[in-house]
Amino acid sequence: MADIIKMATRDAYGKALVELGAINDKVIVLDADLAAATKTGMFKKEYKERFFDSGIQESNMMGVAAGLATTGFTVFASTFAMFAAGRAFEQVRNSIGYPHLNVKIGATHAGISVGEDGASHQCCEDIALMRSIPGMVIINPADAVEARAAVLAAAEYEGPVYMRFGRLAVPCVFGDDYKFEWGKAVKLCDGADVTICATGLMVNEAIEAKKLLAQDGIDAEIINVHTIKPLDAETICRSAAKTGCVVTAEEHNIIGGLGSAVSEAICESGTCVPVVRVGVNDVFGKSGPAVELLHIYGLDAANIADKAKKAISLKK
Amino acid sequence: MDAAIKKQLKITACKARMGIIEGVFNAKSGHPGGAFSCVDIITYLYFRHMNVDPADPKNENRDRFVLSKGHAAPALYAVLALKGFFPQEWIKTLRKSDSNLQGHPSIKYTPGVDMCTGSLGQGISAACGMALGAKISGKPFRVYTVLGDGEIQEGQVWEAAMYASAKGLDNLVAVIDNNNLQIDGTCAEVNSPYPIAEKFKAFGWNVIEIDAHSFDEIDAAFAAAAEFKGKPSAIIAKSVKGKGVSYMENEVGWHGKAPNAEEYEQAMTELSAALAELEA
Secondary structure: OOOOEOOOOHHHHHHHHHHHHOOOEEEEEEEEHHHHHHHHHHHHHOHHHEEEEEEOOHHHHHEEEEEHHHHEEEEEEEEEEHHHHHOOHHHHHHHHHHHOOEEEEEEEEOOOHOOOOOHHEEEEOOOHHOOOOOOEEEOOOOOOOHHHHHHHHHHHHHEEEEEEEOOOOOOOOOOOOOOOOOOEEEEEOOOOOEEEEEEHHHHHHHHHHHHHHHHHHOOEEEOOOOOOOOOOOOHHHHHHHHHHEEEEEEEOOOOOOHHHHHHHHHHHHOOOEEEEEEEOOOOOOOOHHHHHHHHHHOOOHHHHHHHHHHHHHHHO | OHHHHHHHHHHHHHHHHHHHHHHHHHHOOHHHHHHHHHHHHHHHHHHHHOOOOOOOOOOOOOEEEEEOOOHHHHHHHHHHHHOOOOOOOHHHHOOOOOOOOOOOOOOOOOOOOOOOOOOOOOHHHHHHHHHHHHHHHHOOEEEEEEEEEOHHOHHHHHHHHHHHHOOOOOOOEEEEEEEOOOEEHHHHHOOOOOHHHHHHHHOEEEEOOOOOHHHHHHHHHHHHHHHHOOOOEEEEEEOOOOOOOOHHHOOOHOOOOOOOOOHHHHHHHHHHHHHHHHHH
16 A cells, blocks of 8 residues: 555645745735644745734734735735634734725634644634634645645635635545636535535545445445535536435534535525534643544544535435 | 915715715615714725726726715715715715615715625725735735724734734825714724724724825825825824714714704705805
């Protein structure tokens, strides 16, 4: 068996910024004293004159990003998801979202897989918060390949984008030939019995869950929802109509994230099929090794497979 | 300052005050008090100081203005209309559902507005970003922002104050409209921001203290700020809330209240008399 290549999406983010720096002199990168952790430090090393550290000022950083964007720059502003979407929510809403400015928020250390730092830093609410801002695009890449592609695509898009990256090195799901299609959910494999809509590091778990389900004779279809807003409801609902039930899988609170978005889309499409959500079950996280925590909170293939069976049992 | 220029600025500011009353009266809501306290400075900036062209409001080399105390929008709108950014008739549509004049400034609706503001403390950060943008691109434009004295209770203001001096944004001028009144009382009583000048000095700013209603002092302050290199400038402008309408002056009740028909007539009578005297 070939070695599985693992890389954190934050590393891919940092590398993609360096790539962008070379081809786009309008790219400016901001950070709030976390450049080493968010990996914007890679850009800082290459393009010092286009990197600005605010120190520990997430609210001001978002406002500065907004002001810079009004002068024609494509601004990437980075900190941990907890502070980007949480602490600076209102600055993102009023100074970036409302004027619809060209700011890309590179939020790293999202979700439970932050690990040992514990609940104060494990942001499982960011997708919910960002979804509620009109015009905000939300991208949650599955692996390093998709993260790089998403960053390059975001730089070409005019308007605010929230990009969610992880701390933990995760397996690469995609090959180097992967093409990122803006706003399109990606069907990874066909199936007949259940649709698994996954995002972020849960995409790899969904692929593993398909193998587990196959052992029980269940044929799962997997859709990678890298862009949660705007949601590709058409692709999701078409699959749901075919398989007759859906499981959503995300490293986020089951409230307000992918599970909510998919449920809304399915209800409004008239495709009335059961939807079962896998995610952080409306609780705060805790300290521990990331992989251990993912299992403790049910963010793994085994739980996706269990919930797939539940979804199938709910079919009329 | 040249007497003829000063006279013209006073006339324009008086007309802007009439615009504030017109807007807030027709809207039946809004914030007249804090609009009157900063309208002389905004008039000066648009009619005497800033490089702006109403025919080309998005020109990338224009000077920028961010009304960080966004609730003073009626003052900004009155000045923008007089400057020719949009028709004077728009003033009467303030805050209505089909209007281009939102309750707080928005770049999405109004020509001449450079930033969405209204949530206090945020405008100065955006102004920092604009000033940084000018520095990075080597453009000569300058950035002006007006904050309320109550607004500087917001922590974000001090994040921005630290940032602006650390980054050497000497193309940024922040005016503190020091009328000493906020919704719940005097600033000193509610949660004192004083001493304001010393705070900005400690944060590494060039600080200038003036009378917010003296065009001579306003002119000298902005000229001095333009000359000052290496640090951002803060102009602490001692002002009178409601300045120009007798019954509104220094009355906190006029922070966020529209005049009724009788009060409207009285305000317009007073301002018309003041204008006639200036134009005589």
